[in-house]
Amino acid sequence: MREILTISKLNNYVKNLIQDDPYLSYVEVRGEIINLKRYATAIYFTLKEGDTARLSAVSFNIKAFPSTLKEGDEVVASGRISVYEKSGTYQIICHDVSYYGLGAKLMALQALKVKLEKTGIFSADKKRKIPRFPKTIGIITPKDSAAQSDIITNINRRYPLATLKIINATFQGDSAPLSLIKAFKTLNETNIDVMIMARGGGSSDDLWAFNDEALVLALSERKVPLISAIGHEIDTTLVDYIADLRASTPTAAAELSVPDQNELRQDLANVEIRLQNAILSKYDLLHTSLVNLTKRPVLINFNEIIKTIETSLLSLRTKLGAYSAKIINQSELLVRSQSERLQHVTINRLNRQGEDITYLSAKLLTLNPKNVLERGYAFITRDQAVIKNAKELKTKDIIKIQFSDGSVKAEVLEGEEYE
Amino acid sequence: MNKVLSFEEKLSRLSVIVSELESGKLSLDASLALFEEGNRLSKELATELNNAKVKIEELQSK
Numbered sequence: 281m282r283e284i285l286t287i288s289k290l291n292n293y294v295k296n297l298i299q300d301d302p303y304l305s306y307v308e309v310r311g312e313i314i315n316l317k318r319y320a321t322a323i324y325f326t327l328k329e330g331d332t333a334r335l336s337a338v339s340f341n342i343k344a345f346p347s348t349l350k351e352g353d354e355v356v357a358s359g360r361i362s363v364y365e366k367s368g369t370y371q372i373i374c375h376d377v378s379y380y381g382l383g384a385k386l387m388a389l390q391a392l393k394v395k396l397e398k399t400g401i402f403s404a405d406k407k408r409k410i411p412r413f414p415k416t417i418g419i420i421t422p423k424d425s426a427a428q429s430d431i432i433t434n435i436n437r438r439y440p441l442a443t444l445k446i447i448n449a450t451f452q453g454d455s456a457p458l459s460l461i462k463a464f465k466t467l468n469e470t471n472i473d474v475m476i477m478a479r480g481g482g483s484s485d486d487l488w489a490f491n492d493e494a495l496v497l498a499l500s501e502r503k504v505p506l507i508s509a510i511g512h513e514i515d516t517t518l519v520d521y522i523a524d525l526r527a528s529t530p531t532a533a534a535e536l537s538v539p540d541q542n543e544l545r546q547d548l549a550n551v552e553i554r555l556q557n558a559i560l561s562k563y564d565l566l567h568t569s570l571v572n573l574t575k576r577p578v579l580i581n582f583n584e585i586i587k588t589i590e591t592s593l594l595s596l597r598t599k600l601g602a603y604s605a606k607i608i609n610q611s612e613l614l615v616r617s618q619s620e621r622l623q624h625v626t627i628n629r630l631n632r633q634g635e636d637i638t639y640l641s642a643k644l645l646t647l648n649p650k651n652v653l654e655r656g657y658a659f660i661t662r663d664q665a666v667i668k669n670a671k672e673l674k675t676k677d678i679i680k681i682q683f684s685d686g687s688v689k690a691e692v693l694e695g696e697e698y699e
Numbered sequence: 700m701n702k703v704l705s706f707e708e709k710l711s712r713l714s715v716i717v718s719e720l721e722s723g724k725l726s727l728d729a730s731l732a733l734f735e736e737g738n739r740l741s742k743e744l745a746t747e748l749n750n751a752k753v754k755i756e757e758l759q760s761k
Contacts, residue, residue, distance in 0.1 A: 413707040432753065440751035441706055447758040462760040470758065541748050544710075548741050551717055555737045558720035562730045565723065 288365060295363035298370065304361040309372060310380055311335065316351050327357060327372075336364075336371035344376045354380045389491050393518060396493070401500040401522060408505040408524045410537065414473035416443045417537055418504070420463045423448040427478045427509070427530035434531050439538035445470055451479045456489030461498045468503055474537050475502065477519065478509035478530040490517035499523075509533035653684035706747055713740045 285293075298304055311327030323345050327335045337357055339345045349355065359374040379387050396402065417435065421428040428446065435442055449463035450456045460477075467475060489495070490510050496518045499506060508523035509530045520526045527533035653659075660667045661680045667673060674695040680687050704712065716737040720730060 413705075413710070415705070432755065436753040440753050441747065443754040443756065445756045445758055447760060449760065459760070466758060466761045469761075544748065545745065548745055551713055552738065552741050554717050555720060555734055555741075558717070558723070559730060559734045561723060562720075562725075562727065566727065 287368065291363060291365040291368050294370075295365060298361055298363055301361075306358070306360060307372070308356055308358040309335065310354070310356050313349060313351050313353050313355055316349075325351075327355075336369055337374055338371055339374040339377060341375060345374070346377065346379070349377065349379075353383055355383070356380045385488070389518075392491070392493055393521070396496060396518065396521075401496070406500075410505050410507065410525055411473050412539060414442060414538060416445060416470075416472045418467040418470060418472035418475040419444055419446045420449055420460065420467060420475070420477045421446065421530070422451045422479060425480055427480045430530040431476060431478060431534045434534035435538055438535065438540045440541065442538055445472055451489060452486050453489075457492035457495045460489060460492075460495050464495075464498055464502075468501065472504055474505050474507065476507045476509065476527075476530075476533045476537060477523070478507075478527075478533050479511075480530070487511045487517050490519040492518075495519065496522050507533045507536055653682070658683045706744065709740050709744055713737055713744070716740070 309327065311329050314326050314328050316325040317323070321340065321342070323339045323342060325337050325339075327337050339357075339359075355377050356379075357372055357374045358376045359372050361370055362373050363370045378384065400406065419428070419431055421431065428448075432444065432446075435444065445467065447463045447467055450459035464475075464477075487510060499519065499522050505524040506522070507525045507527055508517075508520045509527040509532065510517050510519055516526075525536055527536055659682050660673075661682065662673070662677055667679065673679065673692050675692055677692040677695065679690050679692060681690055716733050719725060720733050720737070725733065
C-alpha cells in the first residue's frame with residue numbers, strides 16, 4: 281500500500297536526492313541576471329537563458345558576488361543545486377559569480393591594465409617627445425586601408441620632405457596581435473624618427489587586438505616615439521595608453537607627426553624681414569655715427585664726403601625699406617624672384633658703402649696729434665700730465681713743451697694767480 | 700661648412716643667424732656676410748619645400 285505523503289516529506293525526499301547527487305553538488309552555469317535583490321546576508325537573483333529557461337539563484341557569500349554586477353549582465357554562477365522546501369523549487373546556491381564573455385574580457389582588461397601600470401611602462405617619464413622635423417616616418421596600417429591613404433595624403437600636404445616606410449598588418453581577429461607585433465618589430469629595426477599605428481573606425485569589439493599583453497610589452501621596447509590612432513575617444517586601448525601621443529583619427533595622427541609647410545613658409549618670410557631689419561639697424565647706427573662725426577670741428581674738411589655717404593645711406597634705407605614691405609605683401613614666387621634681384625643689387629651697394637666707411641676710418645687715424653703739431657702747434661705737460669688750462673700752472677712750475685720734432689724744458693715766470 | 704645640412708639644421712642655423720644679427724654686436728663685414736648667408740638659407744629652404752614630394756617605401760614583416 282502506497283503511503284500518502286505530506287508535501288514537506290516529498291520536498292525533503294527530493295532535496296536529499298538532489299543533495300546526494302555528485303554531479304549536482306558542483307555546477308557552473310551561465311545566464312543573464314534578472315530580478316536581482318541584494319540583502320544584508322544574501323543576494324537573490326534569477327538566471328535567464330533567453331526565453332527558454334530560468335533558474336533561481338541565491339548567494340550567501342556576498343563577498344564573492346562582484347559589487348558591479350547588475351541586471352542584464354551575463355555571468356557564470358558556480359555552486360550546488362538545492363531544493364527550497366517552502367516553495368518546492370530548486371535553485372543554485374552560489375559560491376561564486378563572475379562575468380562571462382565581454383564582461384569577463386573587460387574585467388580581465390582592467391586587471392591587465394593595473395598589472396602593466398605597476399611595471400611603469402605607461403608612466404609619464406616613459407613618454408617620448410615627437411621630433412619636430414622627422415625625416416622618416418614608420419607607419420603600420422591595414423593593407424589598402426583608408427587609414428593608409430589618409431596618412432599619405434596628409435603628410436604629403438603638410439610636410440612633403442618626409443620619407444614614409446609603410447608596413448601592413450592584420451588589425452582584426454585572433455591573428456592580429458602577432459601580425460602587429462611582427463610589423464612593429466620589423467619597423468623598430470628600421471631607421472625611422474617616429475612611428476604611427478593607425479586603423480579606421482569599427483565596432484569596439486574590433487579593438488581587442490590592441491589590448492593584447494604581448495603587443496603592449498613589445499611596444500614598450502620601441503626605439504622611437506609612437507603615435508596611436510586606434511579607435512574612438514570612448515574606447516581607449518592599452519596600445520593608446522603606451523603610445524607617446526594618441527590621435528583620434530589617422531588624419532590627426534599624420535598632422536601630429538609633421539610640421540605644416542604653410543607655417544614654415546610664414547616663418548621663413550618672417551625671418552627674411554628680421555634679417556632686413558637687423559641690417560637696416562646696423563646702417564642706422566653707422567649713419568648716426570657719421571652725423572656725430574660731422575659735428576667735430578677737426579673733421580670740417582670731410583663734410584663733403586660725409587654728405588655723400590649720408591645721401592647714399594638714406595637712399596639705401598629707402599630701398600631696403602621698400603624691399604621689406606614687399607616681402608610682407610608678396611605671396612607669388614614671381615614677385616619674390618624680382619625682389620631677390622633688387623636685393624642682390626642692394627647687397628652690392630652695401631658692400632661698396634662698407635668700403636667707403638673703411639676708407640673714412642683710415643682717414644680718421646691720420647688725424648693724430650702729431651699731424652697737428654706739424655702745423656705749428658705745441659702742447660705742454662707737467663710731470664707727464666697734459667696741461668689744458670692756464671689755471672693749472674703756477675709760478676716756478678717746471679714744464680715740458682712738446683713740438684713735432686722734440687721738446688724743451690721751461691719754467692713758468694708768472695702763473696695765472698699772479699694777476 | 701662643406702657638409703650638406705639637413706632641412707632642420709638649416710632652419711636652426713638660420714635662427715642663430717637672425718639672433719646674432721639682431722644683437723647688433725657684429726662688425727659691418729660680419730653682419731653683411733650673415734645677412735647674405737641668411738637670405739641664401741631662407742631661399743634654399745623654400746626651394747626644398749617647393750620641390751619636395753613624399754617618398755614611400757613599402758616594407759614586409761620579417
